[in-house]
Amino acid sequence: MKKITILYLLIFFASDFTLYAQDTLPNFTLRNIGENRIVVGWINNFQNVRQINIQRSHDSLKNFKTILAVADPGTPENGFLDNKAANDRMFYRIYIQLDKGVFFFSPSKRPVWDTSSMAAAKLQKQQNSKTFNLPSFLDSVNSAPVISNDNRPRSDRWIPSKYVFTGNNGYIRIHLPDEELKKYSIRVLTIEDDLLFELKDMPKQSFQLDKSNFHSSGWFKFELYENGDLKERNKFFLPREF
Numbered sequence: 001m002k003k004i005t006i007l008y009l010l011i012f013f014a015s016d017f018t019l020y021a022q023d024t025l026p027n028f029t030l031r032n033i034g035e036n037r038i039v040v041g042w043i044n045n046f047q048n049v050r051q052i053n054i055q056r057s058h059d060s061l062k063n064f065k066t067i068l069a070v071a072d073p074g075t076p077e078n079g080f081l082d083n084k085a086a087n088d089r090m091f092y093r094i095y096i097q098l099d100k101g102v103f104f105f106s107p108s109k110r111p112v113w114d115t116s117s118m119a120a121a122k123l124q125k126q127q128n129s130k131t132f133n134l135p136s137f138l139d140s141v142n143s144a145p146v147i148s149n150d151n152r153p154r155s156d157r158w159i160p161s162k163y164v165f166t167g168n169n170g171y172i173r174i175h176l177p178d179e180e181l182k183k184y185s186i187r188v189l190t191i192e193d194d195l196l197f198e199l200k201d202m203p204k205q206s207f208q209l210d211k212s213n214f215h216s217s218g219w220f221k222f223e224l225y226e227n228g229d230l231k232e233r234n235k236f237f238l239p240r241e242f
Helices: 001-020 117-127 135-142
Strands: 031-032 038-043 051-057 065-069 077-082 091-097 103-105 164-166 172-176 184-190 195-199 208-209 218-226 229-238
Touching: 001 184, 038 091, 051 077, 077 164, 164 229
Parallel strands: none
Antiparallel strands: 031 038, 038 077, 051 065, 051 091, 091 103, 164 172, 172 208, 184 195, 184 218, 218 229
């Protein structure tokens, strides 16, 4: 009976997670992952897109303000972690500009809760009260499995990191958990897995990386370690300077 229960839960979570595959413009995916952190994601199939802006408002019809002008609007798949919203009930929309001045807006909508994370928390609670153990599965759900078994990014399920991400000013920000007894280090790699640089002594809990550390704009991978153990492997996008 216990094995059947575990199998059922695994099937439930696997099917639930697929609900969050990113949507195609002008539609987009908007998820609340907790603590006023909103993940905006989309797939771009437009061949002549010139500009994409993410906008936010307290109202669904007016007073929208641009919070990010996407540096590379032609990227087939992109996303943004908004951790500056006043609350998690605000409305979002995307401004899309094509050739010859043609532009339009996506429908506005509010974020929905990431039920895969909620389900993982529920399973964790059940796990604590029972004898069976599924740590590897829980880790994969909680960390949003952005890396496949062959250690390559799974572009169809990429979710921006909450520790290493592109800020509103276009710089890469590092925000570490506030745990004084733990030591963190980070390795930044090219998309081809060549080591670019490594930081073994973080200057403080929250800081931004100087763009002089990078030879160009584009996608980069990173590995974040906590007390020598891998905490997260993910990627980020460094926009071009204008």
